[in-house]
Amino acid sequence: MRIGTFKETYVADAALFDSQTQKIWLVVAVALVLIFPFVANDYWLYLACLVSINVASATGLNLLTGYTGLVSLGQAAFMGLGAYTVAIMQARLGTPFLLNILAGGVVAMLGGIVVGIPSLRVKGLYLAIVTIAASFIAHFLFANFDFTGGTGGLSVQPASFFGLPLDTSFRLYWVIMPVTILMLFGAANLLRTRIGRAFIAIRDRDISAEVLGIPLLRYKLMSFGLSSFYAGVAGGLWAYFFRVVTPESFPLVMSIFFLAAIIVGGMGSILGGILGALFMTMVPELLKFVVDALPGGNEMTVYLSPIRTIVFGLLIVGFLVFEPHGLAEIWRRIRRFFHLWPFRN
Template identity: 80%
Template sequence: MRIATAKQTYLADEALFDTRTQRTWLALLAASLATFPFVADAYWLYLACLVAINVASATGLNILTGYTGLVSLGQAAFMGLGAYTVAVMELRLGTPVLVNLLGGGAVAMAGGLLVGIPSLRVKGLYLAISTIAASFIAHFIFANWEFTGGTTGLQVPPARVLGVDLDTSFKIYWLIVPVTALMVLGAANLFRTRIGRAFIAIRDRDISAEVLGIRLLRYKLLSFGLSSFYAGVAGGLWAYFFRVVTPESFPLIMSIFFLAAIIVGGMGSILGSILGAIFMTMVPELLKLIVGWLPVGGDALRLISPVRTIVFGLLIVGFLIFEPHGLAEIWRRVRRFFHLWPFRT
């Protein structure tokens, strides 16, 4: 019979993976991710890379919206800032890949800090509208500055690491997935720190947080900055993956996509960011599969884009009504069921 014992040290109590079962599952996940490229074909590798990029960006948005309570519809714009920064640094400076990604994250972070300034005075719908305005400003810059290539955009050479060109999905997988894993672990650790707890306090009751000594402007700006940094790095990975960056690469619908991902996955949950990004990335692929089964003409594929938008909206409304805590809560209930089985209550 196993007897539960209290944690003996503060570090043990604060450990991110505090049980042998969790560490075992983490090791199995790492082994699966390392094995996957050798058993998957090009299509599934493409989807895996795309999912990883979306997980990184969704995690950043969850830091801002899920944990701090600040609504943003500008995630695509910050991804665009990161992507264009990486493209320019790669083409004109030839700096290493990791330096470019950090540079893309830094530029996006600067943009996020600028956009986050109104967050002290406005919130909710008004803050969302201000981030939409930032998206249109970013799109104007991307489309009209010669530095960004104008409407034609920029062609990005393949990422080069240790003299190897990452010009296939198999090769770039080894860049995108490890970077995303580090970003997810960083976000998970963030909320065991004073900064992360300040974010949560602001979300729950910002006036009470200020009374307790939390400086609202500082932490709101920091949340915007971290979220934008994640988006910028994700945008840089996106640029290396697709190897072309245009103003139309980051439309407003992409920001709605990431908002839908964290709502469906579960706001205020790192697991929710992962599950939501995976689920929402696979929805268009399932739609393509379903359309392929239907006895319709080839023109039906043109219907997928508007149908996808409708599906995103229906998923948001459905999860808000029937499961407001998202897929993460469903996963937690499943875990509790098997943890307590057969002694269910």
């Protein structure tokens, strides 16, 4: 039972969906997800799969940076660990694709725990530098070992489900979208537990959290591990989606992309990770439309990559200055406006 904006019990306060309206919107969202692949063309299905993969990885980074306050620029490297694990297991062992994706998440999680060990002694900019160093080390390993295919990388055979090859965006949609939704619900439920509250306490004031009995190293490593697991699963899905994995597939700029996504979407918010990944994935596509519409658009295509990087930088600066809580806060303001309308002053 609710009294105003407060609840009478802890269970009600911790509920994942605290109103009938939220449950209705959830049903509507599920219906749209189920209907979408039957009405969309290949281009939009491709974008839907790519957005889903980016949402999964951005959610993992949000657990680490948004909820635990640990800055990381190594998300692309952990995605690479997951992708290479999937490619190697698919090529050499022929194991089921769901097992490969899970293994990719576990391998990335182990790598994240190793990278997270210095987090007890360093944080902020220094921790970001540690994760950048991990990215360069991962790139070196990917490019210089025979079992990773060297600089040429590895090809990935299509996943199959009961003999049906998942070789189109339509078929992969039914794998990528459910996995992403499960990961989102997992993250949302995690934040309602003792672990999630410990993450938030460490973010807000790590020294006070330690005084209250929260073991910092354990929970920081747990946060790094969970974030990397999400990245590894996303990397495994990425490998099956693009069907080729090379050292250049996961550059440092991809890590910056995910950091930009959670900043633009709103750090410390599951919705923020979704909106940020959606927005940042669609920006390059919108830029393509703009460039193609301009006179001499074909000649300007070569400048699309640097233009995209500049736009990403401007978006980060703009949101930090004008809306530091991101798109999620804008959405909350819209909800509050219509909640109070027409009695709003």
